[in-house]
Amino acid sequence: MEFDLSDINAEMISARLTDERISWSKRNRLIKKALSKVFGYKNVRVKQEYSWVHIIIMANRPHKGKCRSQPFDYTYCRECSTTKDSIVSMVWHVLKETGLYSELTFYYTDMGEKREECHIDVRFIDEAV
Numbered sequence: 001m002e003f004d005l006s007d008i009n010a011e012m013i014s015a016r017l018t019d020e021r022i023s024w025s026k027r028n029r030l031i032k033k034a035l036s037k038v039f040g041y042k043n044v045r046v047k048q049e050y051s052w053v054h055i056i057i058m059a060n061r062p063h064k065g066k067c068r069s070q071p072f073d074y075t076y077c078r079e080c081s082t083t084k085d086s087i088v089s090m091v092w093h094v095l096k097e098t099g100l101y102s103e104l105t106f107y108y109t110d111m112g113e114k115r116e117e118c119h120i121d122v123r124f125i126d127e128a129v
């Protein structure tokens with residue numbers, strides 16, 4: 001899958017030329033725009049929660065009905081888990097391809113590891129929001 005993200009790249013370049021630091025609202029608008037090309041406008045939500053950006057992607061479940069042979073409602077079958085994981089990977093890919101990744105804020109864990117202040121949540125359309 002390849003998507004034309006060149007206009008996002010262009011907007012990022014112009015924003016960096018005009019602003020010392022791209023505002024969170026401008027960054028989030030670009031995140032929404034970039035991810036909408038991949039997942040569809042109505043399937044992408046981008047919210048700011050304190051310093052964190054919260055990205056919600058609505059996706060179709062890869063099969064009909066509920067997951068089979070799962071003891072609890074909140075767990076997913078392998079097919080659904082794989083679908084969710086691949087969507088999360090795609091979101092990171094788009095953020096990195098567009099340069100939006102470097103506009104995220106970061107924190108350090110107790111172990112000194114750098115982490116993104118970005119939460120990606122994939123929800124199936126048949127799930128209550």
Ligand SMILES: [Zn+2]
Nearest residue numbers: 067076077080
């Ligand atoms: Zn499933």
